[in-house]
Amino acid sequence: MTHDHDLVLRPSAAQTEAALNPPPGRNGGDLVVETLSGLGATTVFGLPGQHALGMFDALRRSSLQYVGLRVENNAGFAADAYGRITGEAAPLLLSTGPGALTSLAALQEAAAASAPVLAISSQIPTAGLGGGRHGYLHELPDQQASFRGVVKSVHTVRTQSQIPSALAAAWESALTAPHGPVWVEIPQDVLLAETGLPMVTPMDATPEDVVPRPELTAVAAHLLSSAARPAIIAGGGVVRADASGKLRLLAERLNAPVVTTFGGKGAFPWEHPLSLQSWLEDRHTTDLLEDADVLLVVGSGLGELSSNYHTFKPRGRVIQIEADLGKLESNHPALGIHADARLALSALLETVDERPDPTAPERVRTLLARVGERIAAQELTLEQDVLASVRRALPDGSPSFWDMTILAYWAWSAFDPRRPNTMHSAQGAGGLGYGFPAALGAAAADPTRPVLAVSGDGGALYSIAELATAKQYGLDVTWLIVDDGGYGILREYMTDAFGQATATELARPDFVALAESFGVPGIRTTPGTLEADLSKALATPGPTVVLLPAVLRMFAPTHLDG
Numbered sequence: 001m002t003h004d005h006d007l008v009l010r011p012s013a014a015q016t017e018a019a020l021n022p023p024p025g026r027n028g029g030d031l032v033v034e035t036l037s038g039l040g041a042t043t044v045f046g047l048p049g050q051h052a053l054g055m056f057d058a059l060r061r062s063s064l065q066y067v068g069l070r071v072e073n074n075a076g077f078a079a080d081a082y083g084r085i086t087g088e089a090a091p092l093l094l095s096t097g098p099g100a101l102t103s104l105a106a107l108q109e110a111a112a113a114s115a116p117v118l119a120i121s122s123q124i125p126t127a128g129l130g131g132g133r134h135g136y137l138h139e140l141p142d143q144q145a146s147f148r149g150v151v152k153s154v155h156t157v158r159t160q161s162q163i164p165s166a167l168a169a170a171w172e173s174a175l176t177a178p179h180g181p182v183w184v185e186i187p188q189d190v191l192l193a194e195t196g197l198p199m200v201t202p203m204d205a206t207p208e209d210v211v212p213r214p215e216l217t218a219v220a221a222h223l224l225s226s227a228a229r230p231a232i233i234a235g236g237g238v239v240r241a242d243a244s245g246k247l248r249l250l251a252e253r254l255n256a257p258v259v260t261t262f263g264g265k266g267a268f269p270w271e272h273p274l275s276l277q278s279w280l281e282d283r284h285t286t287d288l289l290e291d292a293d294v295l296l297v298v299g300s301g302l303g304e305l306s307s308n309y310h311t312f313k314p315r316g317r318v319i320q321i322e323a324d325l326g327k328l329e330s331n332h333p334a335l336g337i338h339a340d341a342r343l344a345l346s347a348l349l350e351t352v353d354e355r356p357d358p359t360a361p362e363r364v365r366t367l368l369a370r371v372g373e374r375i376a377a378q379e380l381t382l383e384q385d386v387l388a389s390v391r392r393a394l395p396d397g398s399p400s401f402w403d404m405t406i407l408a409y410w411a412w413s414a415f416d417p418r419r420p421n422t423m424h425s426a427q428g429a430g431g432l433g434y435g436f437p438a439a440l441g442a443a444a445a446d447p448t449r450p451v452l453a454v455s456g457d458g459g460a461l462y463s464i465a466e467l468a469t470a471k472q473y474g475l476d477v478t479w480l481i482v483d484d485g486g487y488g489i490l491r492e493y494m495t496d497a498f499g500q501a502t503a504t505e506l507a508r509p510d511f512v513a514l515a516e517s518f519g520v521p522g523i524r525t526t527p528g529t530l531e532a533d534l535s536k537a538l539a540t541p542g543p544t545v546v547l548l549p550a551v552l553r554m555f556a557p558t559h560l561d562g
Helices: 013-020 028-039 050-059 072-086 104-113 160-175 188-192 214-225 236-240 244-254 283-291 341-351 360-376 381-393 406-414 435-445 464-473 488-498 511-517 530-539
Strands: 043-046 065-068 090-094 117-123 154-156 182-187 230-234 258-260 294-298 317-322 335-338 400-402 423-425 451-456 477-483 522-524 544-549
Touching: 028 050, 028 160, 028 188, 043 050, 043 072, 043 435, 050 090, 050 117, 050 188, 065 435, 065 464, 072 090, 072 104, 072 117, 072 435, 072 464, 104 117, 117 160, 117 188, 154 160, 160 182, 182 188, 214 294, 214 317, 214 335, 214 341, 230 244, 230 283, 236 244, 236 341, 244 341, 283 360, 294 341, 317 341, 381 406, 381 530, 400 406, 400 435, 406 423, 406 451, 406 488, 423 435, 435 451, 435 464, 435 477, 464 511, 477 530, 511 522, 511 544, 522 530, 530 544
Parallel strands: 043 065, 043 090, 090 117, 117 182, 154 182, 230 258, 230 294, 294 317, 317 335, 400 423, 400 451, 451 477, 477 544, 522 544
Antiparallel strands: none
């Protein structure tokens, strides 16, 4: 009797010969790059360091494309964006100690935004491991402990034979829903030692699907079919699962209004009659969602930004579909369905009943009109005109990456991404410096489309060194820098809270001249010429910096009302 687990593919004669006579001159680093190629990787990001040189030496013997950035954290942001755009695990090669630790903020963003990043770090030589103080360069008593609270999983390697299996396990972890960053560390001597192991052949590390339990989707379908005022909140899980088409079908069948979270931009068509767009930081939207007798939350944990700073208090029944088990019911009691968004929406579509409701589009129009009136009463024409100019200049289908800056906060609520998986920001963890290096990663992922990065002057200084990267690799990124002389949003926050701002004003360079010193064209623009200047820059291959000196203001918050 033969069982499936007894079946073993026999190698061919040629495969046996190749295994018995591997090419000479290979080291542990070759096992790393061969495994990455065997898993399907084509591009790696990183920064070399003394302990990691075995991996970087092996790159020249591989077919992998290498994109080297100037700061490890920026390399992490680039890998994050590559993972978001492609849905593939993005390898990130790092060195021990300071190099590894410098990537932590980027890995936190990848974790918060569910971006699949495969971080591979060197370690001190094996003889120094175990927590003793041997005085090796870059030595940490327990390097992996610094990452355990940030990444999905940690994988340690101590011998060369462990490398392929450890990387395959990490790859599978990174791509199991919810996606996220993972950590692999390999000692310097293991990477440098010559290896007689056979070349690594293609490997299968396909993650298991997160399938919904049918009894839960049956209850959810019944609740939605019989609801009087259903509504839907669509989060980033819908985008990552490529489930926007199924979401639209379900919303239309139920006649349920849909609001997208800031991480879920593009999950639902902006101009659809049922689209509440993304005005989550507005009390009118919060009121409508609270009034729903059945609220379907798909691919969102209803965190701070998605709940109008935790002022949202649903009065009806909540159904939450979420691939991250830890986020189920973490903020509100719900019928929690642990599942990939696409699979759960497919199950609902099979059983949910048609629900006629001719009043739904009118309720959506009324809500958006109220939001528009609130914004119009605040005399924020400049901000709306600037955002509209960016939208008109950016080609449909071109991705945009937004730093933590006032124009980005406007874009979270008011920018129409037009297509799923095209608008990305650092709103997961909220660190500065994301926009430009992330855009470089997206340009490496798809060089056929121009990419837009948006930063303030404060955030731009975090990643200004990557102008050298953009120039070196000819990456097609247009970088819009809004220069307001400081940390603009913190200036507003402090002025509102304390009557004056402290530590928010910045000396900064001539960004246009600085860009040109890197060999990157720079353009100084105005609100009136922004659209034309951005359009020209985006149509010109290679990197360009567009500088907009302007002081923008945020619309008034509503979570403080009453």
